[in-house]
Amino acid sequence: MVRTIMTSRKRKVREDQDEDDLNLHPTTLMTPGAVYVWGEGDCGQLGTGPDLQGRYRPTPLASLAKDVIQVKCGGMHSCSLKSDGTVYTWGVNDESALGRVCDDDGSTEPGEVVGIEGEKVVQFSCGDSHTATLLRD
Secondary structure, three states, X not given: OOOOOEEEOOOEEOOOOOHHHOOEOHHHOOOOOOOEEEXXXXXXXXXXXXXXXXXXEEEEOHHHOOOEEEEEEOOOEEEEEEOXXXXXXXXXXXXXXXXXXXXXXXXXXXXXXXXXXXXXXXXXXXXXXXXXXXXXX
């Protein structure tokens, strides 16, 4: 599990403290297991949908709001691994790096990789135009 530190205006607090006791700014609260993206998005690599503008602040991806245990980035695509072993990809689909059927240009939203359904992915990596997975025996 990823431990998240939230910052109040007065002090740092642990995620297990009661939120009612905190005076948090809404942009500082990050949910463990959720994917947040920022930076350049002109090729869909942020996964924020048809709005391809960049993000200057961390922006949550609603479709990956929980149970994500890893996120990695390739040249112009991104991938995430959920705790159930499913892999989601988005961005440019050069050389079929996304591992699923999508538009010629790629996908601006996360979608599940096909062909490994029912398998338990334990690790993965992304390169410029490829994605590789390691399956549990």
